[in-house]
Amino acid sequence: MLNAVYDTLNCLYNMRKANFSIVVKAIKYFVDSTFRDSIIPVPGSALYCDLWVAIEHSGIYVDDGKISNIIVDGIAESSVSYSDAADFTSKSTLGRKIYVSCNKYGAVGHSSVAHGADLHIGERAFYGLVFKNCHQFSAKCVNYADQMMQDSSFIEKGFSAITSLVPIETWEPTLADLKDTARKQLGATKWRLWDWDNSLAKNPVAEPDWPTQEQYFQHLPLNEKNIELIRSELNELQDYQSELEDENIPQHITKKLTSLNGTLTQISDKYEEVKEFLAKCPDADFSYTDIINSQDDFTALARLLHDNQRIKDLAHKMGRIYISEEKKKATKIPEASKNEVHGTHRSNDLMRMLPSELVNLEDETLEVLFYARLLEHNLLTYELQGVTYINGEEQQTSQKRTGPVVACLDTSGSMAGAPLLKAKALLLAIANILKQEQRSLHVLLFGSNGELKEFSMNEVNNSSGLLSFLQQSFGGGTDFETPLKRALEIIKNDEDFIKADILMISDGDCILSTEFIGSLDTEKNLLDCSIYSVLCDGKRVEDNFSDEIILL
Incomplete structure (x- = not known):
């Protein structure tokens, strides 16, 4: 889906979610592929697959293995096209299976959703990834579930609404909007995997290292950016646990999910407790582990650091x-040269003597005068001055604190x-x-x-x-x-x-x-x-x- 704009999106994403972990996403994929039954979509089902980190691609299942979705086919151009499951997941690095909108009985969809998504096939639009994305297209199609589909002009108006500018959003809330819309319009309370190529039995997903995942969060620097990501992971985990409540998931797995929930909750609560202290040491990069291993009263420490002008x-x-620091720097060095006539002066320079001085050499009596002036450096000569720049190095001395x-x-x-x-x-x-x-x-x-x-x-x-x-x-x-x-x-x-x-x-x-x-x-x-x-x-x-x- 994202061939033409991967680099641009990658830069944008790195700025927004540097050091992001896919802990909960990886855990969900393991549990869903190992302990939950796979599902087959029905016409009008909402679909998505994980591409990488926090990026997903979504679309609508129409029928006969066809998925209506937005495909980028130019720098800023996109079209609504059909994809099969292989094409739909071709860019995924986190698993080739597709999540399907479900309830506790199985896949859910709506014929109006499938029909609306089918009518959009072939339409083209500007596709600026910051402003519009596949999730908004999918959510718009899901909303057709309660609309009259006979009037094709309605579809045109709907797609026009998709392509209008919307406020900048992060990717995760945008997928959350699609899930929320699917819940309201389709009754989708769960999202389960479609093993479209029947490969899970032969290629089981490896279980993540649960203790290492928890330690990762415990050692993250406690700052606003990381705590936002931790709370985002916590919200996703809690939603997932709610989704699994009525399912027969092995007890040892639910205990591990509960343990991770507890760890993320403790980190979030500890941050609230010590954030005043952390604000006084913004470059310290204290982690949750650093804080809990310390027996200090961080509230008192924050109070002592509050007015630290004397400390500054x-x-x-x-x-x-200060000490002197010397270094050589390549530069153009000015050097005195004689390349321009600047005037006349008295000297013994025969090469630059004025022609009038040669008159004395034509008379034997005056010749003595000529040599006298020569010995006295008193001949009228041209005065040459100028500056030539040559390549060289100069020594620079600076005061370094x-x-x-x-x-x-x-x-x-x-x-x-x-x-x-x-x-x-x-x-x-x-x-x-x-x-x-x-x-x-x-x-x-x-x-x-x-x-x-x-x-x-x-x-x-x-x-x-x-x-x-x-x-x-x-x-x-x-x-x-x-x-x-x-x-x-x-x-x-x-x-x-x-x-x-x-x-x-x-x-x-x-x-x-x-x-x-x-x-x-x-x-x-x-x-x-x-x-x-x-x-x-x-x-x-x-x-x-x-x-x-x-x-x-």
Whole structure:
């Protein structure tokens, strides 16, 4: 059906439903082909087949194996033509069987629907896939079930209505409209497969990996686009379960359907619960699994992140060191040349001497004067100037903001409760800002002497990994020397953290020795870095190692 416009539709579809999964569609096809009886359509039955992902093709069964449907036969032209079942499903990648409108007794259709679809054969129209599609044609034909079909002018008016512009719709609701119309006009409460080539017995459909399907949804980033798709899948699944209620489906299959329903419902509900927090970290890509594995109070975290101007200011302060970045660039380089007469001047250039100077050479007495002027660079000569552009390379030096940060988070016993929650909120917000600005972040969790855990934000370790990492804590005493020594090592040895700044997040309940502070100041000066301390318990404590202290 879609030969001439597959590429255009593919681009449109990818923009609208990137990363879409066909989980429920694949499950339905397995159940329908394995546990439900196949069906044969009757004249006037509505039909559709799955093409790929969320795209279906629909038509009307007329009789004798003939299906009336819209076929695209040009860039923007289409015609209503007959297809057999093989042609109708020729573009399908999700199974070659055809869904038929049914009730609990079998296939349903209407002679008026078949007659109306037959009268449209041969008609041509503009077929812009965004505005008009086969489902609207099929739905219009189904509506003929309660119309008088003797007047052929009615059919012409009906097809004219199809080809008029309609609001932009997604494909799934458009098929849903066809199903709704078939339910109202034909009493179609079910949709079952037509095994038109009798191949299901020889080629059974493989059962999907149910746990993997559920895990797919559980690990999707929780954002508006994905939650819309999850809820669309949930609605389709719930409708399907309702359709199967009066059928003899094996119990182990209904349990799996119920389990998937529960998973999708839990994800949808969890999103509503934490969406305020997610909105504060739009680039974090937290999944349902990330959220449920965390024991944090996300409502409180969202409240702490609500007014984060101080956090933004802090992120801007840190890593403000600039380094020079040199690179060569191919360019046209101007070079001085002598290709244009610019005037006259005094010189010893005999090649460009004015003819009047040669008069002195004709007289022996004046000849001495000529040579005197030559030695004195005092001959009148033409002055040549100009610019020639040659291919070459020039060295460009630019100032590149590095902006890396090494964050040290105190997880000692005194930080338990509200202080640690504040610290996590700060660190998650800083991580989100640094990710947006493509700046590096290395996190150190510390407790007492020698207790240290590390996490580096990169393409593999993202904010979701950071959220999981922050579930760890030591809960004992406090020692600042261990994390500060390690932070300085990272800045000194890791080229991604050249001239990074150190962020110390704690309650300030620690004292550094005078000896260590002396060595710390020396290292700070050598590495050209600063230390910003953020206090999370509401007490302001002065120290003698921080460049700035901030009360959160």
